[in-house]
Amino acid sequence: MKPALSIVFFTVASGAGYGLLFWLGLLLPAGLLPMAGWFGVAGVAVALGLISAGLLSSLAHLGRPERAWRALSQWRSSWLSREGVAALATFAPAGVFFLALLAGREGVAAPAGLLAAVGAAATVYCTGMIYASLKPIRQWHHPLVVPGYLLFGAFTGAVLLALLAAAFGLGAGPALLAALLGAAGLALKRAYWASVDAGPPIATVESATGLGFIGRVRPLDPPHTETNYLLREMAFRIARVHAARLRRIVLSAGFMLPALLLVAAALFGGGGALLLTWAAALLALGGMLVERWLMFAEATHTVTLYYRGGSV
Amino acid sequence: MPDGSATDRIAYSAPIGDEVKTTTCYMCACRCGIRVHLKDGRVRYIEGNPDHPVNRGVLCGKGSAGIMTHYAPARLTAPLLRVGPRGSGEFREISWEEAMETATSWLREVRERDPRRLAFFTGRDQSQSLTGFWAAQFGTPNFAAHGGFCSVNMAAGGLYTVGGSFWEFGEPDWEHARYFMMFGVAEDHDSNPMKLGIARLKARGAKVVSVNPVRTGYSAVADEWVGIRPGTDGLFIMALIHELLREGRVDDQFLIRYTNAPWLVVQNAGGADHGLFARDDQGRPLAFDRARGAIAADAADLSPLLVGEVTLPDGRRARPVFELMAARYLDPAYAPEAVADRCGIPAHRIRRLAREMASIAFDQPVELPIPWTDVWGRRHPTMLGRPVAFHAMRGISAHSNGFHTCRALHLLQMLLGAVDTPGSWRYKSPFPRPIPPGPGPAGKGSRPNTPLSGNILAFPQGPEDLLVEPDGTPIRIDHAFSWEAPLALHGMMHSVIGNAARGDPYRIEVLFLFMANMAWNSAMNPLETIRCLTARDASGEYVIPRVIYSDAYFSETVPYADLILPDTTYLERWDCISLLDRPIGSAHGPADAIRQPVVKPDRDVRPFQEVLIELGARLGLPAFVKEDGSPRYRDYADYMVHHERAPGIGPLAGWRGADGTKHGVGEPNPDQLRRYIENGCFWRHHLAPEESYFKHANRLYLENAKAMGLLGKAEQIVLQIYSEPLQKFRLAAEGHGPIQPPDHLRARLIAYCDPLPIWYEPLEQAAQGEGLQAYPFSAVTQRPMAMYHSWGSMNAWLRQIHGANKLYLSRARAEAMGIAADDWVWVESPHGRVKAQVALMEGVQPDTVWTWNAIGKRAGAWALTPDAPEATRGFLLNHVISEWLPAQAGPRLANADPITGQAAWYDLRVRIVACAPEEAGATEPRPEPLSPPPGLPPRPSILRYNAGQPR
Amino acid sequence: MTSLPEPQPGAKKLGLVIDLDTCVGCHACATNCKEWNTSGHMAPLPDHNPYSAGAEGVWFNRVHSYEAGEGEAGRTVHFPRSCLHCEQPACVTVCPTGASYKRAEDGIVLVNTDICIGCQLCAWACPYGAREFDEDAGVMKKCTLCIDRIYNETIPEAQRVPACVATCPAQARHFGDLGDPDSAVSKLVAERGGIALMPELGYAPVNRYLPPRRRAPAPDPGPPRDPGPLPSQIKNPLLRWVDKVLSR
Numbered sequence A: 001m002k003p004a005l006s007i008v009f010f011t012v013a014s015g016a017g018y019g020l021l022f023w024l025g026l027l028l029p030a031g032l033l034p035m036a037g038w039f040g041v042a043g044v045a046v047a048l049g050l051i052s053a054g055l056l057s058s059l060a061h062l063g064r065p066e067r068a069w070r071a072l073s074q075w076r077s078s079w080l081s082r083e084g085v086a087a088l089a090t091f092a093p094a095g096v097f098f099l100a101l102l103a104g105r106e107g108v109a110a111p112a113g114l115l116a117a118v119g120a121a122a123t124v125y126c127t128g129m130i131y132a133s134l135k136p137i138r139q140w141h142h143p144l145v146v147p148g149y150l151l152f153g154a155f156t157g158a159v160l161l162a163l164l165a166a167a168f169g170l171g172a173g174p175a176l177l178a179a180l181l182g183a184a185g186l187a188l189k190r191a192y193w194a195s196v197d198a199g200p201p202i203a204t205v206e207s208a209t210g211l212g213f214i215g216r217v218r219p220l221d222p223p224h225t226e227t228n229y230l231l232r233e234m235a236f237r238i239a240r241v242h243a244a245r246l247r248r249i250v251l252s253a254g255f256m257l258p259a260l261l262l263v264a265a266a267l268f269g270g271g272g273a274l275l276l277t278w279a280a281a282l283l284a285l286g287g288m289l290v291e292r293w294l295m296f297a298e299a300t301h302t303v304t305l306y307y308r309g310g311s312v
Numbered sequence B: 001m002p003d004g005s006a007t008d009r010i011a012y013s014a015p016i017g018d019e020v021k022t023t024t025c026y027m028c029a030c031r032c033g034i035r036v037h038l039k040d041g042r043v044r045y046i047e048g049n050p051d052h053p054v055n056r057g058v059l060c061g062k063g064s065a066g067i068m069t070h071y072a073p074a075r076l077t078a079p080l081l082r083v084g085p086r087g088s089g090e091f092r093e094i095s096w097e098e099a100m101e102t103a104t105s106w107l108r109e110v111r112e113r114d115p116r117r118l119a120f121f122t123g124r125d126q127s128q129s130l131t132g133f134w135a136a137q138f139g140t141p142n143f144a145a146h147g148g149f150c151s152v153n154m155a156a157g158g159l160y161t162v163g164g165s166f167w168e169f170g171e172p173d174w175e176h177a178r179y180f181m182m183f184g185v186a187e188d189h190d191s192n193p194m195k196l197g198i199a200r201l202k203a204r205g206a207k208v209v210s211v212n213p214v215r216t217g218y219s220a221v222a223d224e225w226v227g228i229r230p231g232t233d234g235l236f237i238m239a240l241i242h243e244l245l246r247e248g249r250v251d252d253q254f255l256i257r258y259t260n261a262p263w264l265v266v267q268n269a270g271g272a273d274h275g276l277f278a279r280d281d282q283g284r285p286l287a288f289d290r291a292r293g294a295i296a297a298d299a300a301d302l303s304p305l306l307v308g309e310v311t312l313p314d315g316r317r318a319r320p321v322f323e324l325m326a327a328r329y330l331d332p333a334y335a336p337e338a339v340a341d342r343c344g345i346p347a348h349r350i351r352r353l354a355r356e357m358a359s360i361a362f363d364q365p366v367e368l369p370i371p372w373t374d375v376w377g378r379r380h381p382t383m384l385g386r387p388v389a390f391h392a393m394r395g396i397s398a399h400s401n402g403f404h405t406c407r408a409l410h411l412l413q414m415l416l417g418a419v420d421t422p423g424s425w426r427y428k429s430p431f432p433r434p435i436p437p438g439p440g441p442a443g444k445g446s447r448p449n450t451p452l453s454g455n456i457l458a459f460p461q462g463p464e465d466l467l468v469e470p471d472g473t474p475i476r477i478d479h480a481f482s483w484e485a486p487l488a489l490h491g492m493m494h495s496v497i498g499n500a501a502r503g504d505p506y507r508i509e510v511l512f513l514f515m516a517n518m519a520w521n522s523a524m525n526p527l528e529t530i531r532c533l534t535a536r537d538a539s540g541e542y543v544i545p546r547v548i549y550s551d552a553y554f555s556e557t558v559p560y561a562d563l564i565l566p567d568t569t570y571l572e573r574w575d576c577i578s579l580l581d582r583p584i585g586s587a588h589g590p591a592d593a594i595r596q597p598v599v600k601p602d603r604d605v606r607p608f609q610e611v612l613i614e615l616g617a618r619l620g621l622p623a624f625v626k627e628d629g630s631p632r633y634r635d636y637a638d639y640m641v642h643h644e645r646a647p648g649i650g651p652l653a654g655w656r657g658a659d660g661t662k663h664g665v666g667e668p669n670p671d672q673l674r675r676y677i678e679n680g681c682f683w684r685h686h687l688a689p690e691e692s693y694f695k696h697a698n699r700l701y702l703e704n705a706k707a708m709g710l711l712g713k714a715e716q717i718v719l720q721i722y723s724e725p726l727q728k729f730r731l732a733a734e735g736h737g738p739i740q741p742p743d744h745l746r747a748r749l750i751a752y753c754d755p756l757p758i759w760y761e762p763l764e765q766a767a768q769g770e771g772l773q774a775y776p777f778s779a780v781t782q783r784p785m786a787m788y789h790s791w792g793s794m795n796a797w798l799r800q801i802h803g804a805n806k807l808y809l810s811r812a813r814a815e816a817m818g819i820a821a822d823d824w825v826w827v828e829s830p831h832g833r834v835k836a837q838v839a840l841m842e843g844v845q846p847d848t849v850w851t852w853n854a855i856g857k858r859a860g861a862w863a864l865t866p867d868a869p870e871a872t873r874g875f876l877l878n879h880v881i882s883e884w885l886p887a888q889a890g891p892r893l894a895n896a897d898p899i900t901g902q903a904a905w906y907d908l909r910v911r912i913v914a915c916a917p918e919e920a921g922a923t924e925p926r927p928e929p930l931s932p933p934p935g936l937p938p939r940p941s942i943l944r945y946n947a948g949q950p951r
Numbered sequence C: 001m002t003s004l005p006e007p008q009p010g011a012k013k014l015g016l017v018i019d020l021d022t023c024v025g026c027h028a029c030a031t032n033c034k035e036w037n038t039s040g041h042m043a044p045l046p047d048h049n050p051y052s053a054g055a056e057g058v059w060f061n062r063v064h065s066y067e068a069g070e071g072e073a074g075r076t077v078h079f080p081r082s083c084l085h086c087e088q089p090a091c092v093t094v095c096p097t098g099a100s101y102k103r104a105e106d107g108i109v110l111v112n113t114d115i116c117i118g119c120q121l122c123a124w125a126c127p128y129g130a131r132e133f134d135e136d137a138g139v140m141k142k143c144t145l146c147i148d149r150i151y152n153e154t155i156p157e158a159q160r161v162p163a164c165v166a167t168c169p170a171q172a173r174h175f176g177d178l179g180d181p182d183s184a185v186s187k188l189v190a191e192r193g194g195i196a197l198m199p200e201l202g203y204a205p206v207n208r209y210l211p212p213r214r215r216a217p218a219p220d221p222g223p224p225r226d227p228g229p230l231p232s233q234i235k236n237p238l239l240r241w242v243d244k245v246l247s248r
């Protein structure tokens, strides 16, 4: 699949934003982080900013962005619609959470925060399900895809939380949390890749054409001699060596290094910690962009069978 | 919440358009009937006319894309006069009056001095009866259409053998055939009928066999694919004949009734009569009757001797045709084992195929309960047919041995008793015709301001009909009907420009071309043709001083002409698909058709036929002016109705007579076109069941055909296994008779003018001798079903299907050479090299490479941007073909069949050489981009065609 | 409404049956479809760069060619591909706007281009590549099964079939109700073992493809029926005709 940059950015930004919102909505009411002061306000502001930027960027992918509101209608069947509904719905408690924190109304902030956390998790879940429900794409229609979206959102959110905590001098807890999630992310991503690499093809050109009973099927002539929308969109191909290198970058720069830096930050504390956390955040978000890009680039769609043969 | 189904407004019963008109498709020459729906004057939808006999409602890929051809931005918009050098594309738009006056002045001067100095050649138009008539009126013998480079081998092979032919003049009996073998057909002229027919055969469970080095299209759906080596079909067919004869599986009855098998051939080696038919004093061929001896062969109760030497009443010795034929093909040289390697078909398979067709022909004949009467007046209670049908086209035709191969195939049909019988190949009306019909071609004694009488393209019966000077020099500029190509029935368009540039046999003044892209894909070698068109003599004048060209689009040839007469599109004009020309008749009866204008031109263009008629009047050609010198015809529609070629016979056969009640022959009917339009723009006549088979010997058919003006005489047409005209040419070459060939051609004529079918190695390959081994692959082209030669590249839809072409190679061979799919290679022949991108396939004879025909375009042409894939990745195989045979002793000879002059496109042999890495990416040669002529509209970057949308 | 209609027993399932045994790959179905639809219900079907490099347009039907098997034993198969009007079309259920829908009354899968937002998710969801994005208008388009022909009362009844079916010169395309086991198309499918493409994905396509007929090894026509001596016994087969008495 061709990595659609607007969507890559959208899922990374909104994933981190929802992750951050999730942790704030959970940890502040739980009293594990302070409600009072500017920490919460700033945190929710950053989260909402990222979420909004992501959502706006996703509009760029639409052929008719001015009709985007229509996407809310089909929540009964469509994960995209559900994502939209969840995203919008989450704005309500998140907004209340933000205002309550601003106003110092902890009684309101706590339930609103909890609701926002639920909304954030639900939204990211929907996002994951959009991909996981697409059967023609083996690499997406996979049981680890939704956990991945949730975990990576939680991880990047936690990294941002750690960054804020470091900035506000609120201790090493968030950093350790983020480091832990980073390690989990690393494990999950490795497991995912191991699984998709070993997974059997979901379809072959033989089953796509029904001609397998004659023998091996090879495309002879395409319908048109130039390319087309489907091929540009679905037949994006990345060289194996390239993919392997990017995978290493994701694992090391996207998960391992940030986790190590965060542990180091937790251990050293002080001004150095802030610097280390900054580095971890940049690496984690950068790594996540690469991960999402790869998520597309490595995904194969059954439609390519008709043009290239083989199996997917 | 919005709900899809509730708000999706579907206009279920929107009328297709506001008006519908019938006419005839011209996205190719198949002549399907169409219904053109118009909306607000724009073409909304073109569909097949369900009532039309040719296509019965279906439409092919091209026909369905007619809208985009009609509205293409490559349409020429006004008459043009060249102002820059040839090829520069610098033109000045002129008025029609100036264009007509310019053409008239050029032509008038030629006609007054020497009409031969006009060479008038037309492409795949369907108005040859007009253009040929015009040329004869002008007085030049230098006229032909495209048939010489197309399929004259099939036409001549058929017309001199069975009085009809494959090409578009015959068709399998789709209703009854049980076995259908096609040779070298990728698409055919009968595009839609072929597809409809194959579908019917397959639905009925008949077996379809395709003999073709490439397995695509029809070969792909055939029940059996025989991947033959190009150029060897003759051998394969003769091996089938060998098997049938060896096993005694031939239709003796058919042979003695309908063919010249029993005719006696004089045996007098070295004599002037050797090999000619023994005839009685009335000129009738003799056969040897077991009871009565040598008698006229047409006796009803003949009981002929088929094998054995006899003595004629005058003491000469003679043998029956059958014996000569059988003795030849029973020779072990034609045994399957002997030909298997060469053809690339195992001997057991050839034997099996022979048995298979014999089994169907003789063990499963078709017998229709239709009583009929033969030429001898004998009544037959049923029609007994051999349901084995054949069809063949350019895979056989485009080889220099194609004429004989085609004859061999007709012989095979005769042996099986499978000519115009139920289930077999059938004549399409107006065929059969006498063999050969005679008289010979007009063209001798061309004089200033004087029409030629007779047909320029006709049928030589022997040396006396050839168009040669006493010393053997050709009379025609293309050398057709000369000793170089005695049966060049369709002329040799591929030689015209080369000969004209050389002044061989003389210089011409005006080259007048219509609808043929001679500077590109219909040139055997485009760059050489362009060189000829731009060559100048010592005085700086072009050696071909004036070129007039009528095209409707900005083709590659436009920039090389001096005067452009822009034509309309097929939806804007009257046309006539006439019985005098290439009608739409079928085995079910004669038929013809018209085109009517369905939209008005929005440019300053005029239908070419109308322009030609007006030029005829301006030049004062007798048939085009009245006694007072004023134009005889208002326009083409007027000509279609009122022109009479012979009393009562005109371009259209339907609704003749003052009241429209006569068919075939009758006075002109002023209301005729209206009657055609009311009937969907076609006319057809159904043959009665009784006259629908055995037409060559069916009394009722022959009498009715004569009455309708299709035949001169209602006499049996005896199928010619043994061809006497060929023997006459051979005798002349041996020194007999007053008309003698030049010495350098004697051996060639003796070798190839064999009265029985022969096979020989294609001429170019033979001439290369040992050198041939350096070129291990045969290289051929195929027509893509969704593109018509060059003229689909300006079509926004079709060019998406075929925007570039690759060279298809056998996967195994390519892998052995280290060549992978999409690699770039040089295709090299002794004549040059062309660069192409490779595609690999399984279904190709391993020693053959192929590509789609005419997809490669010259940059800039067809109103495409120079970066178009047609010009960068598309390529023409023509760049490595030559129009001449490798240099031998004597004058140069066309790379063509030695009998018919048919261009030998598919004799090409090449080698494949991998490109250096830096050479990959674009084809070569890539001549300079052409600049567009003035007047072309801008090209849209997005086309949003929607006839329903108000503009 | 992108929820699928409740499956009703005996419900109409209009669709195409494409005979791969006779399709000659002529592209008529593709161009005729384009021609009909560019001024039809989903008009227009735009073409980008129509006269230069990179020409690409919206086509509801595209014809591929394949080779199956090796060498002479293999086959070349031409293969038209268009929307299969699946019974479980995820292209519909993923649609967030309701623009994609499957009609209860005949099973046709359509896009309402008036409300489509061009998110292209349906194109991702279609395994068969049958969705065609109109990048010019920013909306998704696709085969309509010629909804504006098959019910069109201004067209003679016999011709109320999809454009691609009406035009197919090899008569390789059939249209009808695959929900009715007694319909001509259902019988054809039963007779010829019509198959669904990529059944493993569970989309349950309505359209069926009739596979190329298996070719029986060429039957041996048996020994010649000629009662005379066996061919091998005749030294000179010409002699066969020497004394043969034939008359017209």
Ligand SMILES: Nc1nc2c(c(=O)[nH]1)N[C@H]1C(S)=C(S)[C@@H](COP(=O)(O)OP(=O)(O)OC[C@H]3O[C@@H](n4cnc5c(=O)[nH]c(N)nc54)[C@H](O)[C@@H]3O)O[C@H]1N2
Binding pocket: B123, B124, B146, B149, B150, B151, B514, B515, B516, B517, B518, B521, B522, B523, B550, B551, B552, B553, B554, B555, B556, B557, B567, B568, B569, B570, B608, B781, B782, B788, B789, B790, B791, B853, B854, B877, B878, B905
């Ligand atoms: N390598 C190779 N070359 C071949 C062949 C092959 O098999 N292989 N085949 C050969 C054969 S059989 C043929 S017939 C030729 C065909 O070759 P051409 O006869 O050159 O055919 P087209 O390319 O179609 O060109 C015909 C010209 O007619 C113009 N035209 C189209 N419509 C109209 C109209 O309505 N009016 C006028 N006035 N002009 C119009 C087109 O614009 C074009 O310039 O190619 C030959 N060339």
Ligand SMILES: Nc1nc2c(c(=O)[nH]1)N[C@H]1C(S)=C(S)[C@@H](COP(=O)(O)OP(=O)(O)OC[C@H]3O[C@@H](n4cnc5c(=O)[nH]c(N)nc54)[C@H](O)[C@@H]3O)O[C@H]1N2
Binding pocket: B028, B029, B062, B124, B150, B151, B183, B184, B185, B186, B187, B188, B189, B190, B191, B211, B212, B213, B214, B228, B229, B230, B231, B232, B233, B392, B393, B394, B395, B396, B399, B780, B781, B782, B783, B784, B785, B786, B787, B788, B789, B850, B906
């Ligand atoms: N769509 C479309 N239709 C057309 C045309 C077009 O350009 N496009 N052109 C029209 C014209 S002008 C013509 S002349 C006709 C020609 O119609 P076809 O005769 O069908 O022409 P080709 O495509 O040249 O097909 C030649 C076939 O012969 C095969 N072949 C080559 N050499 C040999 C051989 O030695 N033996 C055998 N057995 N096969 C061989 C090739 O593989 C190819 O399949 O088509 C007409 N119809």
Ligand code: SF4
Binding pocket: B025, B026, B027, B028, B029, B030, B031, B032, B055, B058, B059, B060, B061, B062, B063, B064, B191, B192
């Ligand atoms: S075969 Fe196709 S292009 Fe040719 S006349 Fe018929 S419909 Fe038109």
Ligand code: SF4
Binding pocket: C082, C083, C084, C085, C086, C089, C090, C091, C092, C109, C125, C126, C127, C128, C129, C130, C131, C142, C203
């Ligand atoms: S083929 Fe594709 S577009 Fe058509 S219904 Fe099935 S899934 Fe949807």
Ligand code: SF4
Binding pocket: C094, C095, C096, C097, C098, C099, C100, C111, C115, C116, C117, C118, C119, C120, C121, C122, C123, C139, C140
């Ligand atoms: S592109 Fe249009 S039809 Fe497709 S899923 Fe999106 S809104 Fe629905």
Ligand code: SF4
Binding pocket: C032, C033, C034, C036, C037, C060, C061, C082, C083, C142, C143, C144, C145, C146, C162, C163, C164, C165
């Ligand atoms: S049914 Fe209509 S829209 Fe669908 S492929 Fe056929 S012609 Fe095109």
Ligand code: SF4
Binding pocket: C018, C022, C023, C024, C025, C026, C027, C028, C029, C030, C063, C078, C080, C167, C168, C169, C170, C171, C172, C173
């Ligand atoms: S029109 Fe018929 S034969 Fe031609 S490609 Fe389509 S299905 Fe095949």
Ligand SMILES: [Mo]
Binding pocket: B149, B150, B151
């Ligand atoms: Mo031709």
